[in-house]
Amino acid sequence: MDVSSALVARKPTRQISVGNVKVGGDAPITVQSMTITKTADVEGTLQQIYALAAAGADIVRCTCNETEAAEGLAQIVPRSPVPIIADIHHQYKMALAAMEAGVHGLRLNPGNIRRPEHIKAVAAEAKDRGIPIRIGVNAGSLDPSLYEKYGSATPEAMVESAQQEIAYFDEVGFEAIKISVKASSVPLMVEAYRQLSEVTDHPLHLGVTEAGPPPAGLIKATAGIATLLMEGIGDTIRYSLTADPVEEARAGRQLLEALGLRERKNVDLIACPSCGRAEVDVIEVANRAMEAFADREIPLQIAVMGCVVNGPGEARDADLGIAAGNKRGHLFVKGQNVAVVPEDEMVDQLVEWAEFIQEHGVEAALARVDLVKAAREAEKDRARLLDEQGADVNHSGEKIVEIRKTTR
Numbered sequence: 001m002d003v004s005s006a007l008v009a010r011k012p013t014r015q016i017s018v019g020n021v022k023v024g025g026d027a028p029i030t031v032q033s034m035t036i037t038k039t040a041d042v043e044g045t046l047q048q049i050y051a052l053a054a055a056g057a058d059i060v061r062c063t064c065n066e067t068e069a070a071e072g073l074a075q076i077v078p079r080s081p082v083p084i085i086a087d088i089h090h091q092y093k094m095a096l097a098a099m100e101a102g103v104h105g106l107r108l109n110p111g112n113i114r115r116p117e118h119i120k121a122v123a124a125e126a127k128d129r130g131i132p133i134r135i136g137v138n139a140g141s142l143d144p145s146l147y148e149k150y151g152s153a154t155p156e157a158m159v160e161s162a163q164q165e166i167a168y169f170d171e172v173g174f175e176a177i178k179i180s181v182k183a184s185s186v187p188l189m190v191e192a193y194r195q196l197s198e199v200t201d202h203p204l205h206l207g208v209t210e211a212g213p214p215p216a217g218l219i220k221a222t223a224g225i226a227t228l229l230m231e232g233i234g235d236t237i238r239y240s241l242t243a244d245p246v247e248e249a250r251a252g253r254q255l256l257e258a259l260g261l262r263e264r265k266n267v268d269l270i271a272c273p274s275c276g277r278a279e280v281d282v283i284e285v286a287n288r289a290m291e292a293f294a295d296r297e298i299p300l301q302i303a304v305m306g307c308v309v310n311g312p313g314e315a316r317d318a319d320l321g322i323a324a325g326n327k328r329g330h331l332f333v334k335g336q337n338v339a340v341v342p343e344d345e346m347v348d349q350l351v352e353w354a355e356f357i358q359e360h361g362v363e364a365a366l367a368r369v370d371l372v373k374a375a376r377e378a379e380k381d382r383a384r385l386l387d388e389q390g391a392d393v394n395h396s397g398e399k400i401v402e403i404r405k406t407t408r
C-alpha cells in the first residue's frame with residue numbers, strides 16, 4: 001500500500017513569504033511556536049528562540065504588547081536564526097512599531113483590533129514593507145456583534161470574522177495573508193477550518209488554542225491538527241501547550257514527521273509495549289534511549305524490544321534495534337542480528353551503531369560483523385526463553401480452555 005495515499009491531497013493555497021520561509025502553495029508545512037519571555041528581555045528571548053529553532057520551529061512569534069517589546073524586537077530580529085512574527089492584540093500602533101523593528105510578519109486578532117481605519121493603516125504599511133499578516137481569529141475573543149448574530153462562537157461566526165478582516169485588507173489591496181480560526185474545542189476548530197478552507201485559498205495556520213498542559217494538551221492539539229492535515233488542510237501549525245515552548249516545537253515537528261509531511265530529522269524510536277516475556281525494563285531502556293538520542297540529529301528508526309523471541313522479527317523494518325535476552329542485549333540491523341552486548345551497555349551500543357550507520361550506511365554495518373555468530377547467539381537465548389516460558393508466555397491457551405469449560 002502506498003501509505004501517502006492515506007492523506008488527502010493538500011488543498012492548493014497561495015504562497016506567502018515570512019522572511020525566508022515560504023508558507024502555503026507547495027512549500028513544506030512549517031512549525032511555529034511562541035516565546036514566553038518578556039520580549040524586552042532581548043538575551044532571554046533570543047536564547048528561547050534558538051532553543052525553539054533547534055527543537056524544530058521554522059518560525060517564532062514574540063508578543064509585542066508595549067514599546068519596550070518593540071524596542072526589544074529591533075535587537076532580536078537581526079540576531080534570530082528564524083523569521084520573527086510580532087503578536088499584536090489591542091494596540092494597532094504596536095503593529096506599526098513592530099514593523100519598524102523589522103519583524104518578518106504580524107499576527108492580528110480581529111476580535112481585539114476592531115476599527116477599520118486602524119486595520120487598514122496596518123495593512124497599508126505591511127503592504128509597503130512586503131510583510132505578511134496572519135488574521136488570528138480566536139473563538140474566545142470574537143467581535144461581540146458576531147456572538148450576538150450566531151448566539152455563540154460557532155464555526156460560521158469564526159469564518160465570518162476572518163472574512164470581515166480579509167475584506168478590509170482587500171480594500172487596500174493587501175494579499176499576503178494567512179488565517180487561523182482557533183478554538184480550545186477540537187470539534188469546533190476542525191469544523192471552522194473545514195468551512196474556512198472552502199471559502200478561501202489563503203494559507204491556513206492550524207492550532208487548538210489553550211490546549212493546556214501535556215499530555216492532555218498534546219492529545220487535543222494532535223487530534224485537531226492531525227485530523228485537518230490528513231484532510232489536506234493546513235500550511236503551518238502551532239501546538240499551544242501550557243509547557244516549555246520547546247515541547248511545542250518538538251511536538252509540531254514530530255507530528256509532521258510522523259505523517260510523512262516533513263523529512264525525518266531525528267531518531268524515530270519505536271519500542272514494544274512489553275509483556276510477560278520481557279527480559280528487561282523496556283520502559284526504562286526506551287526512556288534512556290530517548291534521552292541519549294534527543295540532541296543527536298540521526299534520522300533512523302530505532303527499536304527497543306523486550307525480548308529476543310519476537311523483538312527482531314516484530315521490528316524487522318527498523319534500521320537498528322536491540323532486543324533483550326538472558327541478561328544481555330541482541331543488536332539487530334534491518335532484522336538481522338549483528339552483535340551481543342552486556343545489558344548495561346545496550347543504550348551506549350545503540351548510539352554507537354546508529355552513528356556508524358548514519359556515517360557509513362546499513363550495508364557497511366552488516367559487513368563489519370560475523371552475522372552467523374550473532375544469529376547463533378540470539379537463537380541460543382531465544383531457544384532458552386521458549387524452553388522456560390513456552391510459546392504461550394501469557395498462558396492464554398490454558399485460560400481459553402478454562403473459559404470454555406465455565407461457559408459450556
Ligand code: SF4
Nearest residue numbers: 272274275278306307
Ligand atoms: S513478546 Fe517480546 S517484543 Fe513482543 S511485547 Fe513481549 S517482550 Fe516485547
